[in-house]
Amino acid sequence: MKRSDNGDFCILYVEAGDDRATLIQAISVQKKPVVIMLAEQSRVFQRPEDFADLKHIRRQLDISIVFVIPGSERQAQLASRNGFPVYVSMDALASALAVGQMARQRVLARTTGPLGSPAAAPAEYLTPKKTVPLFTPEEEVTRRTTAPLRAPASAAPPSQPRPARRSGSLVSQPLRKDSPTPPPPPSTLRTAPLPPPKRTVPLSNALPPQPPAQPRQRPRGHFPVALALLLAIALTIAGIGSLLMLSHRLSNTTTAGPVIAGHVTYLSSGQISESSSQGISDEVLIDLRNVPAPVPGKSYYAWLLSDNNSSDTRTILLGALKVNNGNAHLLYPGDAQHTNLLLTTSRFLVTEENAQVTPIAPSPDESAWRYYGEFPQIPINSPDNPKHYSYLDHLRHLLASDPTLDELELPGGLNTWLYRNTGKVLEWTGSTRDAWQDNQDIEFVRRQAIRSLDYLDGISYVQQDLPPDTPLLVNERLAGIGLVQVNGPDQDPPDYLDHIASHLNGLLLAAGSPSGLRQDASNIITALNNVRGWLTQVRMDARQIMKMSDARLRQPSTLSLLNDMIVNATNAYVGQVDPATGQMLEGVNWIHNQMQFLASMNVTVITGGSSHIQMISNDRHTGLWEDKRYAI
Numbered sequence: 189m190k191r192s193d194n195g196d197f198c199i200l201y202v203e204a205g206d207d208r209a210t211l212i213q214a215i216s217v218q219k220k221p222v223v224i225m226l227a228e229q230s231r232v233f234q235r236p237e238d239f240a241d242l243k244h245i246r247r248q249l250d251i252s253i254v255f256v257i258p259g260s261e262r263q264a265q266l267a268s269r270n271g272f273p274v275y276v277s278m279d280a281l282a283s284a285l286a287v288g289q290m291a292r293q294r295v296l297a298r299t300t301g302p303l304g305s306p307a308a309a310p311a312e313y314l315t316p317k318k319t320v321p322l323f324t325p326e327e328e329v330t331r332r333t334t335a336p337l338r339a340p341a342s343a344a345p346p347s348q349p350r351p352a353r354r355s356g357s358l359v360s361q362p363l364r365k366d367s368p369t370p371p372p373p374p375s376t377l378r379t380a381p382l383p384p385p386k387r388t389v390p391l392s393n394a395l396p397p398q399p400p401a402q403p404r405q406r407p408r409g410h411f412p413v414a415l416a417l418l419l420a421i422a423l424t425i426a427g428i429g430s431l432l433m434l435s436h437r438l439s440n441t442t443t444a445g446p447v448i449a450g451h452v453t454y455l456s457s458g459q460i461s462e463s464s465s466q467g468i469s470d471e472v473l474i475d476l477r478n479v480p481a482p483v484p485g486k487s488y489y490a491w492l493l494s495d496n497n498s499s500d501t502r503t504i505l506l507g508a509l510k511v512n513n514g515n516a517h518l519l520y521p522g523d524a525q526h527t528n529l530l531l532t533t534s535r536f537l538v539t540e541e542n543a544q545v546t547p548i549a550p551s552p553d554e555s556a557w558r559y560y561g562e563f564p565q566i567p568i569n570s571p572d573n574p575k576h577y578s579y580l581d582h583l584r585h586l587l588a589s590d591p592t593l594d595e596l597e598l599p600g601g602l603n604t605w606l607y608r609n610t611g612k613v614l615e616w617t618g619s620t621r622d623a624w625q626d627n628q629d630i631e632f633v634r635r636q637a638i639r640s641l642d643y644l645d646g647i648s649y650v651q652q653d654l655p656p657d658t659p660l661l662v663n664e665r666l667a668g669i670g671l672v673q674v675n676g677p678d679q680d681p682p683d684y685l686d687h688i689a690s691h692l693n694g695l696l697l698a699a700g701s702p703s704g705l706r707q708d709a710s711n712i713i714t715a716l717n718n719v720r721g722w723l724t725q726v727r728m729d730a731r732q733i734m735k736m737s738d739a740r741l742r743q744p745s746t747l748s749l750l751n752d753m754i755v756n757a758t759n760a761y762v763g764q765v766d767p768a769t770g771q772m773l774e775g776v777n778w779i780h781n782q783m784q785f786l787a788s789m790n791v792t793v794i795t796g797g798s799s800h801i802q803m804i805s806n807d808r809h810t811g812l813w814e815d816k817r818y819a820i
Contacts, residue, residue: 189201189202189203189206189210189211189214190203191214196220196221197220197221197222197223197254198218198220198221198222198223199222199223199225200214200215200222200223200224200225201225201227202224202225202226202227202230202232203227203229203230204227204229204230204231206230206232207232208232208233208238208241211224211232212241212242212245215242215245215249215253216245216249218249218251219249219251220251221251221252221253221254222251222252222253222254223254223255223256223278223281224253224254224255224256225255225256225278226255226256226257226258226259226260226263227259228258228259228260230263233263233266233267234263234266235266238266239266239267239270239272240455240457240471240473240519241473241519242270242272243270243271243455243781244453244455244473244475247785248475252273253272254272254273254274254275254281255267255272255273255274255275256274256275256276256277256278256280256281257274257275257276258276258277264276269458270458270781271777271778271781446792446793446795447792447793447795448790448791448792449476449477449478449479449559449791449792449793450474450475450476450477450516450791451475451561451788451789451790451791452472452473452474452475452536452561452788452789452791453472453473453475453785453787453788453789454469454471454472454529454530454587454784454787454788455469455470455471455472455473455784456468456469456470456471456784457470457471457521457522457526459526460600460604462608462666463599464599464600465528465531465588465589465599465600465601466525466526466527466528467526467528468528468530468587468588468600468601468603468604469528469529469530469531469587469588469784469787470522470523470526470527470528470529471519471520471521471522471529472492472506472519472520472522472529473518473519473520474490474506474509474516474517474518474519474520474536474791475515475516475517476509476515476516476517476538476559476791477514477515478514479509479511479514479515479516480511480514481511482511482540482543483540485542485543485544486540486541486542486543487508487509487540487541487542487543488508488509488510488511488516488538488539488540488558489505489507489508489509489538489539489540489541489546489547489550490505490506490507490508490509490518490520490536490537490538491503491504491505491506491536491537491538491539491550492504492506492529492533492535492536493533493534493535493536493537493550493562494532494533494534494535495533495534495535495565495580496534496535496562496565500532502532502533503549503550504529504533505546505547505548506518506520507520508543508546509538528588528589528600530583530584530587530588530787531584531588531589534562534563534565534580535560535561535562535563536559536560536561536562536789536791537550537557537559537560538557538558538559538560538791539551539556539557539558540556540558541556557794558793558794559791559792559793559794560791560792560794561789561790561791561792562789563579563580563583563787563789564578564579564580564698564699564700564701565578565579565580566578566579566698566699566700567581568697568698568699577694577698578698578699579695579698579699579700579701581694582691582692582694582695582698583695583786583787584601585601585602585691586601586602586603586688586691586692586783586786587601587603587604587783587784587786587787588600588601589601590602590687592669592681592682592687593605593669596665596668596669596681597665598665598666598668598669602684602687602688602691603688603779603780603783603784604780605669605684606671606684606685606688606776606779606780607776607777607779607780609643609666609667609671609684610671610719610723610760610761610776611761611776612639612643613640613643613644613671613723613726613757613760613761614757614758614760614761616636616639616640617636617637617640617726617730617750617753617754617757618754618757618758619632619636620632620633620636620637620750620753620754621747621750621751621754623636624746624747624750625747628741628742630738630741630742633733633741633746633750634733634734634741635661637730637733637734638654638658638661638734639661639662640726640727640730640757641653641654641727641730641731641734642660642661642662642667643662643666643667643670643671644670644671644672644674644723644726644727644730645670645672645674645727646667646668646669646670646671646674646681646683647660647664647667647668648668648670648681649670649674649675649679650667650670652674653674653727653730653731653734654734655734668681669681669682669683669684669687670683670684671683671684671685671723672685672720672723672724672727673685673686674727685716685719685720685723688712688716688783689713689716692709692712692713693709695709695786696709702790705786708782708785708786711774711782712779712782712783714774715763715773715774715775715778715779715782716779718759718760718763718764718773718774718775719760719775719776719779722756722757722759722760722775723756723757723760725752725753725756726753726756726757726760729749729750729752729753729756730753732749733749733753759773759775760775760776761775761776761777762775762777763775763777763778
């Protein structure tokens with residue numbers, strides 16, 4: 189592998205004989221954006237799961253990673269679908285930089301021309317449109333003070349949509365991004381507000397009135413008395429200071445939290461199905477730091493464990509954990525069925541055991557336990573949480589299984605269905621322009637508009653946007669929930685955007701939520717606002733098409749309407765660079781990737797005083813190996 193660190197980028201040229209592990213190691217020490225150039229014979233990054241490490245390291249280091257892939261359309265599409273900018277040459281990358289497409293980290297350069305070329309849309313396409321907020325200010329105040337806010341069948345996207353005529357819409361707040369392949373596929377969602385500042389009492393009212401100051405008189409003949417008094421005060425202050433310092437040291441000693449050794453993150457391989465949760469949260473990435481080498485003859489073993497107090501006990505051996513210069517890094521690729529691991533596991537354990545014999549289960553001897561982590565599982569009892577969901581419950585609703593979706597036979601969680609269904613809307617809208625331009629097939633245009641409305645509204649509410657007796661043109665099960673809100677804040681079932689926002693707020697309110705979650709959730713909710721604005725405009729355009737006569741649909745103005753619909757559907761899926769700021773307004777593809785990173789738990793060092801770790805439920809402390817209820 190050749191490497192150049194000159195200039196603003198680190199350029200890594202990956203040749204035919206290079207492996208992915210060496211490449212990841214080279215990237216892990218970078219502090220500036222990385223350009224990965226793949227030789228035509230390179231065999232790395234051949235499968236969707238090959239990008240899991242790369243996505244994790246990009247997030248950990250917070251750097252941009254860009255691909256230059258001149259020879260393989262398939263590799264380019266894989267990189268693009270996993271959220272990485274892709275260019276066909278260094279010249280194309282340089283051109284994109286010149287026009288500002290790389291103005292922000294993690295911007296995925298998707299094009300409307302050949303793969304890797306800069307998107308060439310006239311300035312008039314980029315004019316932002318004002319969108320309708322999810323709630324009025326009055327509704328928002330009511331919802332903020334009562335309850336947290338409330339949240340796709342995919343197909344391959346079309347390969348090369350044409351530039352659109354008019355712009356999509358932008359929404360309130362800009363943020364970050366990742367992206368997919370050439371096009372396939374709001375509610376001002378907000379996090380819980382900060383409490384109002386406490387009212388303070390004016391100092392003049394808080395203190396009793398003071399007598400008027402008396403003129404100072406120079407003391408006479410009392411110098412020894414004054415000196416003694418000052419000395420007594422100094423000794424008193426010194427004593428108080430010593431007590432405070434001692435108290436501070438004791439406090440630090442007794443309240444010091446567990447030592448964070450790293451993180452464990454559930455990842456998705458992308459081998460997904462419309463009829464199961466396979467391929468979602470089916471991989472696990474372990475990243476630990478400052479790990480001492482195991483004692484001679486011993487090895488570290490990493491395990492996934494079932495929930496606390498779970499009646500369905502489960503352990504999964506992730507593998508032996510190798511230590512290299514104090515770092516332990518392991519990607520568990522999942523099983524052959526791509527089973528969703530988040531459905532059945534929520535805890536992580538590292539044991540130090542015999543290196544010669546691979547254990548079949550974690551040792552019950554606590555002295556063999558070295559590292560531990562878990563997703564918080566304490567249910568919250570409050571009026572805002574009538575179903576007593578825990579942090580783990582909210583996380584599973586987003587990434588594994590949601591009760592509302594399960595009733596409609598939609599497995600896999602909210603995140604994947606938002607992603608799939610938005611992709612389908614982009615696929616259907618993107619195909620209308622060619623049909624209209626080639627032969628003015630207005631019936632095809634209408635059918636695609638109907639399909640888009642079926643997914644945007646959901647089958648429970650789509651008839652309000654269609655002529656009477658309009659047939660359903662999509663799978664009824666897959667269109668059971670709409671993408672956007674069309675029937676008010678109490679819409680049942682709630683749309684995907686509001687439902688996802690509700691669970692993000694639930695994560696924030698849950699016991700044990702991590703400190704950095706608020707910013708991550710805020711960023712995702714900002715992106716949900718972006719998507720809502722764009723999809724709302726797609727819905728308005730599709731409704732207009734359904735109201736137009738045949739003669740009017742054949743008019744030249746129809747092309748502008750189709751272009752507008754395609755641009756907004758593309759923005760909803762891919763995102764858009766804000767022409768005013770040069771920053772990325774993120775779309776569903778970025779949301780899909782970022783949501784997965786929420787499934788990351790802190791891993792702490794197990795010490796002799798780690799009694800807070802609950803490896804066995806309260807009624808399972810006797811006869812560990814004799815008791816079949818033992819639930820590590």
